[in-house]
Amino acid sequence: MIKADPNDKTLITELLAESFEKNLSVNYIIRQDEKKAHRLRVLMEYSIKMCSHASADPDILRTLSIAYYNWANNTVQKANIESQKKRDSMIRNAIQRYELAIQTDPSFDRPYLNKGTAMLRQAQDKNMLTDSIRKEILGLFEKAISLNATSYETWSNSARLILELGNELLDSEQRGKHFEESIRRYNRALDLYPHDVNVYRNLAWLYKRLAEHSKEKSSYFEQSISYYEKAITLDPSVESNLALATALGEYAELRVEKGGDLLRRAISLLIETEASFGTSSDINYRLGNKYLILAKLEKDNLMFITARTHLQMALELDSSNVRAMNNLGHCELTIAVNEENPEIAHSVIQTAKSRLEKVLQLDPNHKAAWSNLGYVDMELAKRSSDGDRIALLESAITNLKKANEFDPDSVIYDLARAYALLGNQKVSIKYLHDWLTKGNNWSAASFTEDFENVKDVPDFKFLTEQLL
Known part of the structure; x- marks a missing residue:
């Protein structure tokens, strides 16, 4: 193989740099018209020929990898305005070009990230995003992190995938571990770039989900509310306000002693949102819901x-x-x-x-x-x-x-009531036993008058007197 002399390498670098330097965005995406795109192709053809004579030079390989990478980015950008069928074909081409960038310089982190995001978009467009694809994309993000641990986007994107993988799990312990890892990565992203409102929203959502399946409910809810509040400081939008109001309402149902204050705070927030952004069906639904819970409380x-x-x-x-x-x-x-x-x-x-x-x-x-x-x-x-x-x-x-088919055990107390009203003592007591042995307390039960037909049955007396 003939190695290029210093003048050849300098020429390649200067030509490519001239094309790329003024057009690089934060994400290394070139925004260019057709004339510039044509120039890029000509430069790439030339650079490929020259790099074949200098394939051992890491600077040249990185430059060529950047060329492939930007070519792929340009393709993705153009795909945004195309029909879904044509967009799918263009995204496939972009993925191939990201892979060329990776093969040319495996130490360059950005192609791994953008190949992963392109694969993610392709799967979402086709409604074919599976856990298998998520894991494949996550592998690309992990490689990008191993090469560059200071990329906020990679930490954030990998956190999102782990969140989605965890959300699909039925095992609550494994789901919790995924959520905790997602939180760790989102916090790492915030260390690098603390201005992304979606990261705060996702952290708030994660803590709210952890609150649903943990003994540390209050702590997690307070964390969730804190992150929703931070999201509002960055983006005081309807979406941010509604999310915070929802979290406040859910926390109110958990902390009855604070419920009134939390619900009134949620109601005030919704009224302010309506005043700032106008009324809507969704805002009125949420206001009605909060007033309904407060009225019961x-x-x-x-x-x-x-x-x-x-x-x-x-x-x-x-x-x-x-x-x-x-x-x-x-x-x-x-x-x-x-x-x-x-x-x-x-x-x-x-x-x-x-x-x-x-x-x-x-x-x-x-x-x-x-x-x-x-x-x-x-x-x-x-x-x-x-x-x-x-x-x-x-x-x-x-x-x-x-209803019980959709949410097992959610209405077993009410089934006990219904069977008691019907006079079926045996089945009523069975459902009541199931309800009490799941940690519920008879002293907190409502509509106890519905058990008039079974109140003298010994098993009923045992359940309501001994399992308090």
Whole structure:
């Protein structure tokens, strides 16, 4: 092989540098018109010929690798404005060029990162992102980190993949380990670049998920809220405000002693968001939801009316908002239970039932609507004659069992209530036993009057007196 002389190497470097230097962005993506793109191809053809005579020179190899890398970046950028079919072909070409960059100079970290992000985009475009592909891409990011541990993007992107891999796991311990590793990597990214709002949002989400499956619930929720607050300082958008309000509401349900203050803070935040960005179905849904929880917590009947008003407004603004529709049905049921006039109560319950049936027409897999419909049938049964009463209780049990299919053990106490109202003592006590042995306490149970038909059974007395 003939080695290029110093003049050849200098010429190659100068020509390529002239083409690249003024066009490099933070991500090394060239923004150029067709004339510059043509020049790049000509320069690359020349550089490839010259580098074949100087393949042992690391500077030349790095320069050629950068050329392949920028060529790939240019292809990705152009693909953004193409149809999906053409974009897929262009992304495939870009991936091949990133691989050429890697083969030319395996010590250059950026092609590993951008090849991974291109593969990720390709899989997402085709709705074919699997854990196997995630792991392959993560391997590329790991290689990039091993070559350059100061790339904020690589830490952040790898953290996101580990988050997604963990979220797919059924084993809570393994899921927690993935989430903890994702947190570690996101924090490393923040050390390098503390201005990415999405990193703060993802950290907040991770801590909220950890709170759902950990004994350290309060600590994790407080961390989550802290990161949502940081996200708002960087991006005081509707999205950031709604995410924080949701976290505050969920924390309120956990910390009952702080619930009122947390919910009022969430409500104030939502009202401020509405004032700043205008009203929407989503904001009214969330306001209605927070007022509903606060009304239950403080047993404030007037606040249930406020909750209903916001949920009705949410539906006026978006008639297909099934979450608002479901919560409005639940709110109406609660109002009816507290209503002293039996005729008004019966009418409101019927309205709630029709609403919940519509939710299930729109979304047959809406677990909460199935459980709420079960509650509605139980309340109607209590207000009905014997024949209708039995049919309604059987319907309630069917609906509650359907909800239980989606979320096992979520309604076992309510199934115990329904069977007690039906007079099936054996099955009622079985469900009550299951509920109590899962850490629940009879002293905190609601609607205990529904167990009138089983209260004298010895097993019932044992459960409610001994398992307190």
